[in-house]
Amino acid sequence: xxxxxxxxxxxxxxxxxxxxxxxxxxxxxxxxxxxxxxxxxxxxxxxxxxxxxxxxxxxxxxxxxxxxxxxxxxxxxxxxxxxxxxxxxxxxxxxxxxxxxxxxxxxxxxxxxx
Amino acid sequence: xxxxxxxxxxxxxxxxxxxxxxxxxxxxxxxxxxxxxxxxxxxxxxxxxxxxxxxxxxxxxxxxxxxxxxxxxxxxxxxxxxxxxxxxxxxxxxxxxxxxxxxxxxxxxxxxx
Numbered sequence: 001x002x003x004x005x006x007x008x009x010x011x012x013x014x015x016x017x018x019x020x021x022x023x024x025x026x027x028x029x030x031x032x033x034x035x036x037x038x039x040x041x042x043x044x045x046x047x048x049x050x051x052x053x054x055x056x057x058x059x060x061x062x063x064x065x066x067x068x069x070x071x072x073x074x075x076x077x078x079x080x081x082x083x084x085x086x087x088x089x090x091x092x093x094x095x096x097x098x099x100x101x102x103x104x105x106x107x108x109x110x111x112x113x114x
Numbered sequence: 115x116x117x118x119x120x121x122x123x124x125x126x127x128x129x130x131x132x133x134x135x136x137x138x139x140x141x142x143x144x145x146x147x148x149x150x151x152x153x154x155x156x157x158x159x160x161x162x163x164x165x166x167x168x169x170x171x172x173x174x175x176x177x178x179x180x181x182x183x184x185x186x187x188x189x190x191x192x193x194x195x196x197x198x199x200x201x202x203x204x205x206x207x208x209x210x211x212x213x214x215x216x217x218x219x220x221x222x223x224x225x226x227x
Contacts, residue, residue, distance in 0.1 A: 034215075036218075038155075041220075042220060042221075043204055043206075043221055044157075044204070044206075044218040046216070088155060090157065101159045101162060101170050102159065102216060103159075104156070104157040106155070106156055107155045
């Protein structure tokens, strides 16, 4: 069975500081991995995805994530936080054999201090 | 134009009532989904349809019945509403099942009183 673990339900950074949101996955087959962002009272928006091409994936709004098979990790980073990055971030996994469903982590709320 | 639109955005209703949430996508996608987000923000898939055919039916009470009249619509009907059904329900669509980007609607906040 697949699963996703996001370490830290809340992460607080200062504006301009590095953002690091952690995601570890469990999958018996090569996974597809995603990061989604949810702004208050909004739906989810895709930030980036890994589908077995380059292990370093660049997404929107300056975010990127690196797939590390040896660590079963797909951590999300951004070099310099902006106030507008404050939101809930979800890591998700699905299978390369098209099992048709995204399995989401429990989410990490990013707080950005001025 | 909103890519995935849900109506209503807010729904407050009494226990025991029957209610529906509508979802429409104008992206030309083949696959549509319903997700439930609970009070702790945990997201779980409920149903998925591909070309109007049910392909995922998670462990959901049979009071919940999805209906897909065509590829662009996936409605969710809920009978005999219970307090525990209170949540935000998200509709989503993707080009095809599995590994492609899912586009989410704005959500419907259902409150059962």
